[in-house]
Amino acid sequence: MRVFGLVALLAPLMLAGCSVHNMVLFFPAGPMAATELHYTYLITGIMMIVIVPTLLMSLWFPIKYHISRQHKEKYTPDWTFSYVIEVLAWGIPLGIVAVLAWLSVHGIQAIDPWNPPLLAKAAPNAPVEEVDVIATDWQWVFIYPAEKLVTIDELTVPAGARVDVKLTSTQNMNGFYIPQVAPMVDAMPAMQTKDTFVISQPGDFTGFSTDFSGAGFSWMRFAVHAVTPADFTAWVQSHQGAAPLDYAAFDAHIAPPQVNYGAKPSYFTLTDPKLFGEVITAAQMGKTYPVSQALNKAVADDDAAPTAGAQ
Amino acid sequence: MQVAVEGPWSPLLGRLTLDAIPYNNPIIVPTFIVAALAGLVAVGAVLYYKKLGYIWREWLCSVDHKKIGVMYIILGLVMLFRGYVDGLMMRTQQAIAIGPDSPGFLGAKHGYLPPFHFDQIYSAHGTIMLIFAATPLLTGLGNIIVPLQIGARDMAFPYLNATSLWLTFAGAALVMISLFVGEFSSATWVGLMPYSEMASNPGVGVDYWMWAIQISSIGTTFNSINIIATIVKMRAPGMTWFKLPVFSWVQLTTAIIGLTAFPILTVALTLLGLDRYLGTHFFTAGMGGNFMLYINLFWIWGHPEVYFLVLPAFGVLSEVVPAFSRKALFGYPTMVAASFSIAGIGWMVWAHHFFTMGMGPDQIGFFSAATMIVGIPTGVKAFNWLFTMYRGRISYETPMLWAMISIVLLLIGGLTGMMLSASVIDYSVHDSVFVVAHFHCMVLVIGAAAFAAVIFWWPKVFGFKLNETLGKWFFWTFIAGSVLVFVPMFMAGLAGETRRLDYVFNTALAPYMLWEEAGVLVYLASVGFFVLMLIVSLWQRVPAGESPWGTERGLEWLTRTPVPFYNFAVTPHVNALDETSWRREAGAALRPTRYVPIHLPHGSGLPFILGMDVFAWGFALTWRIDWLIILTTIAMIAIVFIRSFDRNEGFIIPAEEVEAYEANINTASIFAEQPKRGHGLVGEAH
Amino acid sequence: MHSEKPTLTAKTALWAYEGEEHDFISTRTFGFWLYLLSDALIFAGLFASYAVMDNPMSAFGHPLANGLLSASRGLIQTFIVLGSVFSVSVGSLGLKTGNKGLVLGGLAAGGLLGALFIWFGVSDLQVMAAAGNGPLESGYLACLYALLITHALHMGFGLLWIVAMFVHVARWGLDAMNTARLLCLRMFWQFQASVWVVIYVYVYLFGGAH
Amino acid sequence: MGTHHYDPTQHPEVRQGTILRYVLATVISAAAMVGAYYVAMSKPPLVSLIEELAGTLLVALLAQAALYFGLDVSRAQIWKSVSLVLTLPLFIISIGITVWAFSSLYGRTMPDPAIMSSMAM
Structure with a gap:
């Protein structure tokens, strides 16, 4: 009975947390x-x-x-x-x-994410923002081909723009999902999928992986910021001059399995416009990033698994 | 052309080294000690009471469908407990590991389980609950009840039946031993691809998982063959198709699924095995492989498998609801039609498991609509049960309680299932815990029906009833736990919580996690009441009499209770759908007046030995012990060959002996030791 | 509907004293037929895999069926397997008259032709592998090998069975048990021919082999 | 289960087989395969190739089902026929729906040819 009493005491606290918001x-x-x-x-x-x-x-x-x-x-x-x-x-x-x-x-x-007729009706004149997304083990890499910018674990887009996302993955299947914003679509190695969405008003959201991909999966989240077009330009400007990133650098430092605890964002300048295609081709050619048992087991330990991000 | 493996390999032990035994793990070592002690006590008791010979002769060598069914159910209940403990550990981890500031214990960053260990636990939970708990429970029920309901002496192929059982045991044993030697798969019960390939999963976990379900699913295919052949060929005289009880009809549809869907799983796992052992590229991302193909093959099996499990549950409800409504089943012919519709449509909808993988709207629309169509016959079944209760005389014995809650759960599971089948909704909750809560609703339907069936037919097999009071405590605590776990889980799904998180980054989810933890602890109480119910009932063993519930309807109640090893003293001639209740009402004889000799098959140790051999084979494959793989493969072929030379055709019980048994039925209960019988009573043909 | 209950009369049969014996051979052959259906679904899984992989991307730079297989050699294999099935089937006619010699002769001829079929198929695969198109080279090749080898393995298992039946028939003659087994073996062997014609038409001819 | 009442030579499945059946089954199958071979060699357009190959295959399979396996609606064979009729759709569905689903998946998840051609490889 004491257990039930404890539950009764905890109940209001727990109920309060289960708010509809x-x-x-x-x-x-x-x-x-x-x-x-x-x-x-x-x-x-x-x-x-x-x-x-x-x-x-x-x-x-x-x-x-x-x-x-x-x-x-x-x-x-x-x-x-x-x-x-x-x-x-x-x-x-x-x-x-x-x-x-x-x-x-x-x-x-x-709402077919490839080319939703809905958006053609709801936001016919929205400017298009293209973003290529690569899911690695276990981070999210966002490529802005027009802005020549690469971010890790942060997706900033102009509010009101139609965001056309192309997705792939280095090694495992991941689900790309931003609740409140975008339909869930899988990011798959050697394949390319698409997602399309509009965020109506500026605001902050969280996206994450929904398809289990290994030991670091639970930490695979990214911040989503919808900002005004002016703020977006300013944000792009503020990251001009970040470290350059081409396929070789991506392959050596970002793609190998690692956990980014706390989803700390980092920024690069895209020097190789074909990076996204090269990642797909590499996967098709059989490129893998072996996850050893040792890494699998040690992933919870901050010191054993190096935190990725800026090099 | 074997694949090179990570870590050491020796010709004698393969990949097996001392490091494979987690002797330093603070969770596994105590578990091992407890399991080892329990095992020692059990073995000690068997030896002390000199029961080894009895167990070997009467159980391990048995080909009696009732004993095989009982062993299936014991396996199912043990694995159900193991699966529950896995669930408890998962829930506890998620209740602790919320947010970046959550504490970490036992070497974990958050919670008490490192991701690798947590991933194995939920993979084991899913695999065990579906393949090694629900399936044996329902297969066991089918084994016990179907031959009785159709008036048969045994299954069509008694030796094959025993082989199915021991193959399932071998698979379950592989899962259990993975706890103490090596590791289990971390790739979830579906075997995510390409994550299950060597690049991401170089350990033995996926191998354990793969061989365990491969072996047991072959056992299930054999069992399906047996059930179909039994129902088609072994029905008692007079039992036309439309006098076949609904539970047997449903077992037939289930077996059709088992016969046709499981081979596709065999293909998927074999190809995966070729990838992992020989280095082919069926399911790799590169080199022309296609991992979407694995997902497709797996769900060709996986979705019919869902109906493979839920249809027998529907069959149980169709027997229990009429019995405790004191009224014949409403709408029998449409019930049969609905069962076949569910099985047939259920075969065409598998692609809804990968709506988010990029299929076009035409295909998604088709699979979405097809999935919804399954709702029609399922709805029909619910209505028919309700109208069975309508204008009946209902009493709330525990089987009926379980049956009634089953219907309610089915409605909730059906509602959420329809939501998920609408792909436009699925795009926002696919792979969220909303899906998890939905299919747990459905497996609770299965679980509740299985409990209803076990309690309902328990006296048929054992001659005494389970304690009703404790049964009701068990029921209510179980339902309270279910509500506490799964209502918050639906809400957490709408809050965007994804599946399979070993660390919950969103602190807003904390209250849901705490509610679920509370619920899973209430489940602990229900486990306690269940065990207590078994112990008290076994202790009391109040004889249940010939009619334990007073309202039995089907042919299975026409044998003596508990049912003797030969089932019916004389094969009945069937006149009505509910033969027993018809005979009671019409005043027809319930017992034969004269007896004839009965012909039964001999027991055989070969199915058990084959099962052990297959277990060793799976173990050898998992650890890549080449010499043992070769040895056990040769042994398998040899066992089949030896078996083909066993031309013993069973024994005959003389009519006088049958009469003596029938007069003193307690001696024929399932635990009694049979007198030794000479071979060749029937003799060789010609 | 069915709800009409039978009325009890003095003539109503309640116990089936004569209904004890089931048709043992039919039960055996029906059970084995069910196994064959499940086997057909194994081939369905392999055919589905093959269909998915039958494209240049999965071939990964290696040729597809039209560059690997010979339709005329496949036709010869078809004749061999049909001849083998014909021999076993005709041999089984000996069951009608209890003619042991005919049964064993049919099995022996069928077995030899079956072995020839396997040798044909395996040597084709060896040539393919030697030309750099082995089963490890691409997803498509893996599927092709899986399909052909699975069929050949079935034939090989049938050969073992034929050998075992020689022992059984020699020891026990054409009794009920052996008759049931021979009927099952005949179905098994005929089933391999059915699978082969599907493989031949779908993989060889539809794949554009010449 | 017992075999002692049996005269196996009188079993309907034993009686069913005749030399004529087997000759016919073999000849029809062989003829269908030869026909299919020549159809394939003459390289007709894809649609008619599929139709004609499916036709010859169907002839061969029907001949084998009726004459080799002896499937019919007699008491001895009815349940084999019924189980085949119940299973064949699943055989076709599992292949057909897979192909259909993948025709869409391939179209949408294969990378654009433009990207592939612009790649460094």
């Missing part, structure tokens, strides 16, 4: 996530048409027809089939599924 998926920051939320409400709502009555029936029937009430209620032990009920039992789910499937197909057409 933590559930970030309910607070989208751009049209893509807003559409996802819209469909969530729509589909869940339609499901409720059948779930709520069924749930009530599953609670009400056992009470109503409990054996202790046998003198009050009808008992039909041989009633085992009814065309009406069977037609309804198949028909109602069928109708609901038809509507839901139609909605789902339309939803996925609208």
Whole structure:
């Protein structure tokens, strides 16, 4: 009983923490996530048409027809089939599924991350910001080809711009995800995937990897800053003159497995415009960055696994 | 052309060195000591009471479907406990390791488990719960109940049945030994690719995982063959297809999935093995390999596997709900149709597991819609159970409690499943703990139905009921734990928490983690009540009589209770769908008046020996001990060859002996030692 | 619907005293047929893998089927395997009359042709590997080898089985047990021919080999 | 389980086999494969190549199912036929849907040819 008492004491504290504001998926920051939320409400709502009555029936029937009430209620032990009920039992789910499937197909057409028709409608004249993303073990590398800038574990984009993301990975599959902002898309070695999104207003978000990729996976997060176009230009300016980065430097210092505790950002000047393509080609040619058992086991230890970032 | 491996290799022991034994790990060593002590006590007790011969003859050599089923269920319950402990450790880690300021113990930066150890634990949790807990539990139930429900003496292939069991045991033993020798896979239960390749996973963990599920899934394929052949060929006279009880129908659909989906897993794992052992490039990222192919092959099996598990649970509900509603099952023909629809559609939807991998909207739309269609027959089943209760006379014995909560969980799991199948929603919660909470809802349906079935049919096998009071304590604590764990988990999923985190960077998630930790501790109480229920019931052993629940309906209750080793004294002629309740109502005879000789197969030690050999083979492959691989492979072929020369066709129990057994049924209970029988009673043919 | 319950009369059968014996041979052959279906799904997995890998990117600079395989040699292999299956099938006609010699002769001829088939296939693979197109070179080649070797392994297992059946038939004759086994073996051998024609049409001919 | 009641020579699956069946099965299969060989050698356009190869393959497989395996709806063979009919769609689905899914995956996840050609390799 003492344990239950402890739980009772802790309960208000824990409840207070479970506020709805933590559930970030309910607070989208751009049209893509807003559409996802819209469909969530729509589909869940339609499901409720059948779930709520069924749930009530599953609670009400056992009470109503409990054996202790046998003198009050009808008992039909041989009633085992009814065309009406069977037609309804198949028909109602069928109708609901038809509507839901139609909605789902339309939803996925609208937000196809490769080239979402949704953004063409919602933000037709938005300027395009291209970012190439490389997931390494275990950091996020963001390449701004137009700005000749490379950042690690920080994605800064102009608010209101349409961000076209190309994704790949050095060695393992990772999920690229910014809740409230962008659909989840996998970053895969030797492959190239795409994601597209608009962040409507300036703000700060967190992105992270969603597909397990090894010992440093839990630390694979990056800060996302949506800033005004003027601030974006200023931000680009402020990192002019950072250390140069070409494929050789990337291969030697960034790609080998390492954990960036605390996701400390670092910045480079892109000197090799083909870097993204070279990473894909290297993976296709069989390039791997072997993770030894020793590194796997030691990864929790700050000293054993060198912190990456600026060299 | 073997792949070179990291670390030392010797011809005698392969990769196995003293370092492989984690003698300095503060968690594994106490576990080992406890396990070793428990093992020593068990072995000591067997030797002290001189039961070694009994266990060998009556259990390890048994080909009796009921004993095999009981051993399956014991394996399932033991592994369920192991899987639960893994879950407890995971939850505790996540409850501690929140935010950069969270403390670290035992050498971990945050929490008490370094990532590598944590990753193994959740990989083991998933593998064990699905492959070595749920599957044996349900396979065991099918083994016990199906032959009884169709009026058969045994399965169609009793020796193959024993072989399936011991292959499953061999797989489970590989998982268990990985705890103390070497390591388990850190690549999750699905074997992430290309992460499971040598470059990222040079250790033996993936090998352990791969061979464990490879071996046990071959056992499952064999079992599926057996179930289909039994139901198609061994039904009692008079049992037409539409007198086949729903549980048996469902076992048939399940076995069809087992027969057709598991071979694809065999292919996926074999190709992965070729990559890891011979250095081919099936699933590597480079050299023309394609890891998306592995994901595709794995889920061709993986999604039907979900229905492989949940369909038997639906079958259990279709037996338990009518029994405790004192009313025949509503909508029997549509129940059968729904089972086949679920199995069939479930075979076409696997790609929804990789919506985020980059498929085009046409394909995603197709798989999304197809996935939703599974909701239709599932909904039909729920309605039919509800209308079975409607105008019934319901009582709340523990099996019924489990069945009712199963329906509620199914509705919640179905709602969230429909949400996830809408790819536009999946794009925001794929790989989040929302998905984890959803499929745990579904496996709780399976778990609850399995508990309902074990409690419901327990007296059929053992002759006494489980303690109802403790059973209800077990039920309520289990449900309280489930609510505490999984409601916050759904919320954390909507808060954007991703799966498989050994360090939770978002401090806002702390309250959810604490709730889940509280829930998993409440589960501990339910484990305690479960064990207590078993101990008290075994201690009391109140004879349950011929009709333990008073409301039994199916043919399986027409044998004596507990069921004797020969099942039916005389094969029944089936007249109605619910034969036993029909005979009671119509006043037809429940017992035969004269007896005939019964023909039964002999036991054999070869399936057990084969299982042990396959275990050694898996161990040798894992550690790359070449000579042992060759030796055990030759032994496997030799065992099959030797078995083909065993032309003993079983023995005959004379009619008088059957009559004597039937008169004094306690002597025939499942623990009784059978009298020694000479060979060749039937003799060689011609 | 089904809910109509039977009425109990004096004639209602309640116990099946005569229903004890099941059709032993049919149960065996049906069970084995189910195994063959599961085996078909193994080949489905391999065919699906092969289909996915059948592109220049997965070939990784190595030729595809049209540069590796010979359709005419494949046709010869097809004739060999059909001849082998024909021999085993005709041999099994001896079961009708209890003609041990015909059964064993058919098995022997089928086995020899099967061995010839395996030798043909293996020597083709050796030539391929010697030309630098071994199974480790690319994902496509690995799939091609996996498909062909899996089929050859089945044939090889069948050969072992044929040898074992010689021992059994010599020792016990054509009794019920051996009849069931021979029927299963016949199905197994016929199944290999079915798989081979799919491989031949899909991998060789559709792959553009000539 | 017992074998003692059996006269195995009278079992329907034993009786079913005839020399004519096996000759026909072999001849039809061989003819279909020879036909397929010549179709493939004549290099028709892709669509008709697929159709004609699938046609000849189907003829060979049907001949083998009916004549080698003796599948029909008789009491002895009905369940083999039914289980085959239930399994074949899964065989086709597992290959067909995989190919369909990958046709989309390849189209979208393979890097742009422009990038590949501009690469340093």
